[in-house]
Amino acid sequence: MSKASHTECSSSMLPVRDALDVISGKWKLMILISISSGNYRFREIERSVPKITSKVLAKELKDLEEHQLIKRTVYDELPVIIEYKTTLYAKSLEPVIEALRNWGLNHRKKVIGK
Numbered sequence: 001m002s003k004a005s006h007t008e009c010s011s012s013m014l015p016v017r018d019a020l021d022v023i024s025g026k027w028k029l030m031i032l033i034s035i036s037s038g039n040y041r042f043r044e045i046e047r048s049v050p051k052i053t054s055k056v057l058a059k060e061l062k063d064l065e066e067h068q069l070i071k072r073t074v075y076d077e078l079p080v081i082i083e084y085k086t087t088l089y090a091k092s093l094e095p096v097i098e099a100l101r102n103w104g105l106n107h108r109k110k111v112i113g114k
Contacts, residue, residue, distance in 0.1 A: 040083040
């Protein structure tokens, strides 16, 4: 196997960095999983993601919306209802999430033995 050139290495790293910039952090993937599982309202999402604060959830939801992974819908009712749903674009992350889940299960078995 030959050593990759600087250009080849950079061309592999840049898209990975871009992807990690969008889904990085402790909470974004957890929030996407929660919404995909049917938790559409803020408090439902907050309750389903252990240890997340309201402030952090609000920030992460804004980030996910900016990256077009979720859509925020406001229903003009009393009281006002706001729902978050994943977009079709977010569906493209499903194989990535599944691969991370499987890797995490295998890693847990290897390191912890469970």
